[in-house]
Structures are given as structure tokens and as C-alpha cells.
Amino acid sequence: MSDPSTQNPVAQQAPTLAPVEGRPSNRIAPADAGSDIFFAAVQTTRMPMVVTDPHRDDNPIIFCNEAFSFMSGYSQDEILGKNCRFLQGPETDRAAVAEVRAAIEKREEVAVELLNYRKNGSTFWNALFVSPVFAENGELRYFFASQLDISRRREAEEALHEAQKMEAVGKLTGGIAHDFNNLLQVIQGYADILDARIDANDRSARRAVDAISTSASRAATLTQQLLAFARKQELRDRLMNLNQLIGDFRAILERSIGTGITLKRDLAANLWNCRVDPVQAEMALLNIVSNARDATGGTGRVTIATRNTVLPEDASVAKLEPGEYVVVSVCDDGPGIDLATADKLFEPFFTTKEMGKGAGLGLAMVYGFMRQSGGLATVRNGDNGGAEFSLYFPRASGAVERKPSAPVAPRSGGAERVLMVEDQAEVGELGRTILEDLGYDVVLVNSARGALDTLARNSDFALLFTDILMPGGMNGVTLAQSVRRDYPRTAVLLTTGFADEAIDEGSRSFELIRKPYRRNELNERIRAVLDKPGART
DSSP: OOOGGGSOGGGTTOOEEOOOTTSOSOEEEOOOTTTTHHHHHHHHSSSOEEEEOTTSTTOOEEEEOHHHHHHHOOOHHHHTTSOGGGGOOTTSOHHHHHHHHHHHHHTOOEEEEEEEEOTTSOEEEEEEEEEEEEETTSOEEEEEEEOOBOHHHHHHHHHHHHHHHHHHHHHHHHHHHHHHHHHHHHHHHHHHHHHHHSOTTOHHHHHHHHHHHHHHHHHHHHHHHHHHHHTOSOOOOEEEOHHHHHHHHHHHHHHHHOTTEEEEEEOOTTOOEEEEOHHHHHHHHHHHHHHHHHHHTTOEEEEEEEEEEEEOGGGGGGTOOSEEEEEEEEEEOSSOOOHHHHTTTTSTTOOOSOTTSOOSOHHHHHHHHHHHTTOEEEEEEOTTSSEEEEEEEEEEOSOOOOOOOOOOOOOOOOSOEEEEEOSSHHHHHHHHHHHHHTTOEEEEESSHHHHHHHHHHOOOOSEEEEESOOSSSOOHHHHHHHHHHHOTTSEEEEEESOOSTTSOGGGGGSEEEESSOOHHHHHHHHHHHHTSTTTTO
16 A cells, blocks of 8 residues: 555545636645545546656656556556656657656646557557646646557658658659660660670670670669569559469579578468469569578578468558458568668668678568559568568459460561650660561651651551650550551550559550560560461451
8 A cells, every 4th residue: 555645635635726817827726625626527537647746755646547547557556656757668768758857847837749658568659748736825736747648640640751751762763763774775775786796706795795784684673673662663463372373483482592591381271362463473572582591691491471361440550451461471580670670671772781782672672562562561570580571462352364375485576567656766776776687677756646647657567666655745555545446457565664654554455565675575575466366457
């Protein structure tokens, strides 16, 4: 039992508040028959409140209401007689605490927001208001403090700030990636042309061309990751089962993870289906597995698991709408993740690896792809040590599509006429050179209007090969739709180094090749379009 001096003043002749003309209202009148009215009112309010006595050692709490007890998790016997600092913990902002202490010393009001700890160790954000209470003669009698749990508001503000930051960085990186893809298209394209033309015995020239091509390919991968993070890539999703994707991709994962690591699978039976872009999903999985490989130092165990889950209504804290999701988790037995850096792992260019061993874009690409797919990527320390990355994919209804039959090897370019539309002069000249080397008869124009005028004069083109983003009010998708309507015998192949509002549902009915494309890749895609049954009806 506490000392009588620390008993709840509701049962005593506690002072009551009484405003005084010309003075602050937080003064008290001498005790009278109604002196317990204030404390009785505070006791019944839903807002957590306490009163402290600055005349006793360490300014202890002498009164608290039930709302404060409920918020903190402590009973009144555990609260009364203690200083309010018992709610503080290792992550409480010391500057905010110092601000409260200074106000108390000066006998002034103060309002702060600080992180407090409940009895069970959990944290909550506390909006604290402290005010001195004076007697009518100006003597300081008490300090009164009201509290409010604002954790949900702080979490919402932090989530909004994070979303705004990611959106700003995404817009910047998306624009950079678009320009870089056009530059890389020229570099990679002419490297392919040189590779086809140099003497096979000229080893010095071939090494130079190989170095150019390799560097351009690495740069193309980086720009693709930038586009993924910015959520500006065009996803070609289809209905599929992630267990099947993991099984089909296992050989590549095992080769990339190395011989010193055991790759295990724990795939749930009756896994729900999802609509995902299989290529981007495989890239995301490969990035996370590679990250796990590096975390384990090349030896240990990595486990890929799948499961179905239903997120409850309060899942908005995790930035996901309530609903049904398929989760793919990658767990390793490495040292785990520093909690101070966990929130930064998905930011572009953030890396914990040594200089030169990582650009900091792999996990950013994963984050962008998951958000664009309607899901989320998360990271935490596993229950048994190591790190656990989880990918949440929204569930989709319907049956999984049958796997396509093995592709037929494309033949070399024919003599068909190709109408190429490209507003970037260097990229256009490169494309024409590649297509002419492949044997096609090429007409190059730099706008959608120029393409329509060309077709109006002579419509005998087997293929329209057009960029998507172009100036002049008509983009490549609109042009392709017009050609399909007015010139049904002309097949269409789209290309882009960037995907934004121009990539809409209408583009999904056309074949697409992303920049920077390789010479052989372009030939394969053109032949696939032109040799497709019914391509020129």
C-alpha cells in the first residue's frame, strides 16, 4: 500500500480549480466542500490525465485517472508516487524530455510529442501537455498533465511522408532512366553492328567491342531497376501460380546462389493464383536470393517459402489494403538486419555492401515492382535468426493459363517493308541501320503524323515499328490503334525506354520490345510478329 500522502486525492479534500480575474485560469482556491469536483471529473474523462506534486521529492504523481492507467498498462498502485519518467525508454527523444524538464523548472506550460513505453514494453506516441497549477496567492501547487495516444496519426504521417519521398524520387529516376535507355540503345546497337562486321581474327577489336557491349548491358540493367523502382515500367502480367514460377526458375536460382549455399523450398499446397509479370517476378526473386547469398557470406542455407494469408482491417499500418494475398518469403541464416537501417533497404542507391559490390538498386527495383503490382515488399529479422524478405501479391481468381509451347527458332530477316517511327534522330538512324542489315526495306519518319502521311501515300508496309513516347500530340499507342483500324494488313511492334500514361490498356494488345534492345532480339521479335498466323490478313 502506498503512503497516505500518495493516495488518490479523489477521496481527500483535494483543491479545486478557480479562475481569477486578470490571472491564468489554472489557479486553485482554498479547499472547500466541493474541492473534489475537479478530480472526480478528471477521473471519469476518457483522456489520460495525471497530477504531480512539485513540493515532494522528484515531483511524483499523486493522482491519475483510469484512462491513464489503461493507456500505460500500469495499475494505480504502480503509478502513484513515481515520476512520469517511468514511461520513458531507450528510443524516447531526449530533446523532448529536456524541453519538458526546462518548462517545469520555469513553471511554464509545454506541449510535446514523444515516444513512451507501456508496461508490456510496447511503444506509443504520446501528445503530452503539461501545465502548472497555482494557488490564488500565486504559489505553485501542482503540475497537471494530459496525454493522448497519437500513434495512428504519427504512423499515417510517416507513411505519407515516405510515399511522397518515394514518389518524388520515382519521378526523377523514371525520367533519368528514359533518357539513359535511348543513349544505351545507340551504344549497344552500334556495338552489335561492329561485332557483326569486324574480322573474327582481330582479337583486339573484338575485346573492345565486347567491353563496350558488357558495360552497356550492365547500364541497361541499372536503368531497368530505376524504372522498376519508379513504377514506370509496363507490366505484362498474366494469371499464374507462384509455386510453378519458383519451380521453373529453380535452376537459375541455384546457379546464381553458388555451391556453398543450400537452397530449400517450403511451398504451400493449394496456393492461390496471382496476376503478375513473370519476368519481373523472377527478377525480384533473383535480387532477393542474391542479397541473401551475400548476407550469408556464400555459405549457409536460404529457404524460399510460399503461403496464403488474409490481412485484417488494421493492415493499413503495413501499407496494404485488407484482403487475400499470396506471400513469397526468402529467409537466410545470416547475421540478420540492423533495425536502424531496415527502413532504408528499399531506397534507391542505399547499400550495406562494400564500394563496388552493389549499386543499391536491386531491392529498390523489388519495392517498385511490388507496389506497381498492388502488393508490398517487407523485411524483418527471422524468428530463428537471419533476415526474412516477404513479397505480398494480391490474390486473383481464375485458372492458370497453360504454358506456351516451345518457341520456333526465328528465321533471318526477309525483304519486307518496315515503317519505323522514332523521334530521337540517333536512335532512328541506328534502328534503320540494324533493320537494313537484317534485310528489311526501311522507311524512317520522326512522328506519328509523318507515319500516317506515309501510309496514306503507300500502305504496302508489312510492319509498323514505332516508339511510344513522341511529341506532336499523338503517341505510339494511338498511332498503332489507328494503323490497326485503317491498315489491318500492317503488323505492329511497339518499343519504349519508358512507360507512363502512354502505356495503357490499349497497348496490351500489341507486341512490345523494351529499349535498349539487341540486334538479334529485335530480329526475333519482328519475325515473331510477322510470321504469326494471321499477322497480315
